[in-house]
Amino acid sequence: MPIEAIAALTAMALVAVASAVIGSLGVRVARSTSDFLVASRTVGPTANAGAISGEYLSAASFLGIAGLILRDGVDALWYPVGFTAGYLALVLFVAAPLRRSGAYTVPDFAESRLRSRTLRKICTVFVAVIGWLYLLPQLQGAGLTLTTVTGLPSWVGMVASAVVVVATVVLGGMRSITFVQAFQYWLKLTAMVVPATIAVIFFVSDERTFNREAPPQFPDRTVVDVRTDVVLRVEESVVVGYNGEDVNWEPGRYDVPAGTSLEFAGGAKVPVVLGAPVQDADWLVPYAGEQEGGLLGTYSLIIALFLGTMGLPHVLVRFYTNPDGRAARRTAVIVLGMLGVFYIAVTLVGALSRLYNPQLLVSGDTDAAVLLLPSAVLGSGWAGALLGALVAAGAWAAFLSTSSGLIVSIAGVLSTDVLRSGKVRDFRLAAVVAGAAPLVLSLTVTRLDFSEAVALVFAVAASTFCPLLVLGIWWRGLTDRGAIAGVLVGGVLSAGAVGVALSGQVPDGTLSVLLYRPALVTVPTAFLVMAVVSTLTRRRQPADTEQVMLRMHAPERLGLSRDRLAERLRSTGL
Amino acid sequence: MVPGAARSGAGRDDLSTLNERPGESTDKTIYEQVQASPEFADLRSRLRRFVFPMSAAFLVWYLAYVLLASYAPQFMAIKVLGNINVGLIIGLLQFVTTFLITTLYVRYANKHLDPAAERLRERIEGAA
Numbered sequence: 217m218p219i220e221a222i223a224a225l226t227a228m229a230l231v232a233v234a235s236a237v238i239g240s241l242g243v244r245v246a247r248s249t250s251d252f253l254v255a256s257r258t259v260g261p262t263a264n265a266g267a268i269s270g271e272y273l274s275a276a277s278f279l280g281i282a283g284l285i286l287r288d289g290v291d292a293l294w295y296p297v298g299f300t301a302g303y304l305a306l307v308l309f310v311a312a313p314l315r316r317s318g319a320y321t322v323p324d325f326a327e328s329r330l331r332s333r334t335l336r337k338i339c340t341v342f343v344a345v346i347g348w349l350y351l352l353p354q355l356q357g358a359g360l361t362l363t364t365v366t367g368l369p370s371w372v373g374m375v376a377s378a379v380v381v382v383a384t385v386v387l388g389g390m391r392s393i394t395f396v397q398a399f400q401y402w403l404k405l406t407a408m409v410v411p412a413t414i415a416v417i418f419f420v421s422d423e424r425t426f427n428r429e430a431p432p433q434f435p436d437r438t439v440v441d442v443r444t445d446v447v448l449r450v451e452e453s454v455v456v457g458y459n460g461e462d463v464n465w466e467p468g469r470y471d472v473p474a475g476t477s478l479e480f481a482g483g484a485k486v487p488v489v490l491g492a493p494v495q496d497a498d499w500l501v502p503y504a505g506e507q508e509g510g511l512l513g514t515y516s517l518i519i520a521l522f523l524g525t526m527g528l529p530h531v532l533v534r535f536y537t538n539p540d541g542r543a544a545r546r547t548a549v550i551v552l553g554m555l556g557v558f559y560i561a562v563t564l565v566g567a568l569s570r571l572y573n574p575q576l577l578v579s580g581d582t583d584a585a586v587l588l589l590p591s592a593v594l595g596s597g598w599a600g601a602l603l604g605a606l607v608a609a610g611a612w613a614a615f616l617s618t619s620s621g622l623i624v625s626i627a628g629v630l631s632t633d634v635l636r637s638g639k640v641r642d643f644r645l646a647a648v649v650a651g652a653a654p655l656v657l658s659l660t661v662t663r664l665d666f667s668e669a670v671a672l673v674f675a676v677a678a679s680t681f682c683p684l685l686v687l688g689i690w691w692r693g694l695t696d697r698g699a700i701a702g703v704l705v706g707g708v709l710s711a712g713a714v715g716v717a718l719s720g721q722v723p724d725g726t727l728s729v730l731l732y733r734p735a736l737v738t739v740p741t742a743f744l745v746m747a748v749v750s751t752l753t754r755r756r757q758p759a760d761t762e763q764v765m766l767r768m769h770a771p772e773r774l775g776l777s778r779d780r781l782a783e784r785l786r787s788t789g790l
Numbered sequence: 791m792v793p794g795a796a797r798s799g800a801g802r803d804d805l806s807t808l809n810e811r812p813g814e815s816t817d818k819t820i821y822e823q824v825q826a827s828p829e830f831a832d833l834r835s836r837l838r839r840f841v842f843p844m845s846a847a848f849l850v851w852y853l854a855y856v857l858l859a860s861y862a863p864q865f866m867a868i869k870v871l872g873n874i875n876v877g878l879i880i881g882l883l884q885f886v887t888t889f890l891i892t893t894l895y896v897r898y899a900n901k902h903l904d905p906a907a908e909r910l911r912e913r914i915e916g917a918a
Contacts, residue, residue, distance in 0.1 A: 291859075293881040300888045301852065308841050308895065501867045501877050511860045518852055542904065545896045552892045556885045563882075766825050769834060770910065 220591065220601040224365040224608035231609045235616060236384065238396050261543050265550035266398030271530055273404055273558060274618035275357030278611050280666030283582035285566025287492045289499035294514060295667045296559035298521025300552060306526040307548045313689045313768035322681050323629060329688045331758045332696035340633040342680050342707055343529045346673055347626040351619060351654035353669040358615040364587045365608050374658050381619045382651035386644045400613040401554065407610020408561040411603055415568040415593050424571055431494050432574040436482045442472050446580045448487040451494050456480060478578060486574040513729045517671055520735035524674030527681030530621035565589055583666050587611065626650035661718045672714045679706030679738040683746050689768055692761050698750025706742025710734045829910040836906055840898050848891055855880055
């Protein structure tokens, strides 16, 4: 095993151990929900903001966004912008009233607002679906990290990472503790800012620029191993060593099957995967690539990211860690600052990868950009190995924090709503189920780009929980029937589109844009169905609607808000 | 969170007893009284006056960027400095706006929402 691999594996192991140690030194409690109760009295806004950012920045954010920037350029900025804006929507519309309602999860909110067990069960199902779909790119990201570092096949990486994260949740070594999440945020930030800074220093002393009407060039002689079938576009003729045989590629389209080895001389123009901008100058301008339905797709993406964040199970619950509304608002500003700094570093890494790792544009494996930047910039010496280890540790922290948060959330709803018991044994069983389901999925489906896979999940969350939360909080006319109908219609439509997109059987045209980016249609539909059915079943408005609404909108120091968790803990004797 | 508030279930909260004073009707729950108070109406309208126009404004700003990119690519491609063009600057400005709006919201809440909430609290507690 080469020195880089050993360094990176050691760093990843250290992250896992450090997280477990910090977790066990912190407040020890058995359940994430109780953790939030305890944490609310002990955690300041900065640590709390670190925790929120830590849980929010997933492996998909860490690896995927840089990859999309490398390939699509300015167009890909929408992902980080949408992720931060989604957080803002959560703060403006949902966070404070939901806090005051005393509900800790969406199923809990649904039941307390609309008094319906059926709705609660449906919401539980969607928490699991959203959580599993979100875990999918996380597992694949951890798998890609292990594969890139060690060279093992990707299924080994996915199985290993699933086992590690489920084991840490089950054994309680990585409880969902605020300080662990905060530690992982700072690690992720360091692991992104340091390589970005080093690459910028190299770029400044480099005479190359992006500002030119030409494709990127290979800095040195490069061999590209194509792992999945790709279609490449060549704009200027280039000599390629195709499986060891020199071929001249004239401008045009080339189908390259998986398993092909392509060799390029230093200075050769880089062929680019179909659909991405070829010229550097185009890459710097929005929509210069030949995207189909660019406007439609981007609007749909913005809606999904903007409205989907509030429906993510592991994000919502974090808001309970603030002692009051004022601290919650301060936390929100710090979080946005933290997310902003991180995403700007990611953007830089992605952009500079176009100079230093252009071979990823050929193999289509752009998600590996962050992982490969250190050795591309610093070479294969000890400095490159060290920086590579730092980046691998950051990717691993990103995977661990989001996945364990998700598995705890899913296992929480499964053990309370499906297994109907508060026993720790059942929680552990639920955690195994919560991890096994996405692992099976990740081994069978085709891998999308991480950020695109995550965007699909945001679309499902935006089509189900966003209408439920927004209408539930801001409209007294919502009824249980209306909510059930809206969540089901939005959920089935959006999850159906995701299913088709994941299966890889996507037809061409406008329909394909809407299958990958369903939110533009499914979110308004869900809102509409919810409003219409609620109006038709007006008589089913719960008798205590006024009280619940007031509790959510009156300031909390009036003492009107109640703590559903405290009630439940009392009733179950925990 | 007030621990005592969690004790009673739905219906009349234990706080409702605080409000019973001579001359005022006691058949209204605390919820109805708060709901009907001008202070609560004031608080809600202050919140809505900020949240809804602001959300509309920044959605328009995001969507306008996409429109510009689609229909005015020459404008977006104008070089400002070296590698940096107008599109890139507006793209990065989206982060700045998001941060700016949150900061504005926090300042607005501290300046306008908290005092309104405080007046509401004084009314409720003063009524006790």
